[in-house]
Amino acid sequence: MVPRLTCLANAARRRRVPERAGFVHMDVRDEQVERIVREFKPEVVSHHAAQHSVAIGSRDPKYDADVNVRGLLNVLDACVRGGVKKVIFASSGATFGTPDHLPIDERTPQRPESPYGITKMVAEHYLRFYRSEHGLDFTALRYGNVYGPRQDPSGEAGVVSIFIGRFIKHEGVRIDWDGEQTRDYVYVKDVAEANLAALERGSAGCYCIGTGVRTSVNADHGRPQTRRRRPRRAV
Numbered sequence: 001m002v003p004r005l006t007c008l009a010n011a012a013r014r015r016r017v018p019e020r021a022g023f024v025h026m027d028v029r030d031e032q033v034e035r036i037v038r039e040f041k042p043e044v045v046s047h048h049a050a051q052h053s054v055a056i057g058s059r060d061p062k063y064d065a066d067v068n069v070r071g072l073l074n075v076l077d078a079c080v081r082g083g084v085k086k087v088i089f090a091s092s093g094a095t096f097g098t099p100d101h102l103p104i105d106e107r108t109p110q111r112p113e114s115p116y117g118i119t120k121m122v123a124e125h126y127l128r129f130y131r132s133e134h135g136l137d138f139t140a141l142r143y144g145n146v147y148g149p150r151q152d153p154s155g156e157a158g159v160v161s162i163f164i165g166r167f168i169k170h171e172g173v174r175i176d177w178d179g180e181q182t183r184d185y186v187y188v189k190d191v192a193e194a195n196l197a198a199l200e201r202g203s204a205g206c207y208c209i210g211t212g213v214r215t216s217v218n219a220d221h222g223r224p225q226t227r228r229r230r231p232r233r234a235v
């Protein structure tokens, strides 16, 4: 059975929302979020809305924190007042920064290097606080670099989508740093399965959602003659 669903987003993603689901075009920082939660009465809230760009967050940390922290707190307050049982939160591998050892797992220390990674880590702390203070359960899923159909190239794992788009047009690609930096690319269907599992499991847990396999940007594309190099960016 497909659970009842309402989506809250601020961009034109309406066409990707299943027909049977409700759609509310609203900013997560809007005070009206509480009214939506009270009216809809969800048992579980999946909080995926975010300022998701490491680059934008680095240029404008205040905006990043506003959406990713204040927006989260607005949603969590609405959940508490609306009697929600659990929040599933889209956290990130960016909370680890550059780890000493790979592959990362749940015991790896979090040392985020970008404002985006910082706000995602802070969010996990707030989730713990709301659970102990208000009994609002949570599961945080620290995604690796998610790729798959309909991927937005501006997101964290945009490289897969960008490279494929340029290869199709027989165009060269730009590689940041030396291309030997590795990421854990995880397929979007596996991420969806983790979210379904989190509906009933993973109480008060933060889980790494990835493959444990390191793939370099160079290995992603493997066409050396088309590279244009740029300096390293924050993670």
Ligand SMILES: NC(=O)c1ccc[n+]([C@@H]2O[C@H](COP(=O)([O-])OP(=O)(O)OC[C@H]3O[C@@H](n4cnc5c(N)ncnc54)[C@H](O)[C@@H]3O)[C@@H](O)[C@H]2O)c1
Binding pocket: 008, 009, 010, 011, 012, 013, 026, 027, 028, 029, 047, 048, 049, 050, 051, 052, 067, 071, 090, 091, 092, 093, 142, 143, 144, 145, 146, 147, 152, 155, 156, 157
């Ligand atoms: N894609 C990845 O590789 C990846 C990796 C780690 C974590 N994440 C996290 O997963 C979640 C989904 O990311 P995605 O890559 O699918 O990006 P996405 O752009 O598809 O989803 C983010 C959504 O947030 C909405 N949004 C942004 N600001 C908002 C605001 N102020 N109010 C309401 N809605 C707002 C956007 O409209 C969009 O629908 C994000 O929280 C992101 O940080 C993604």
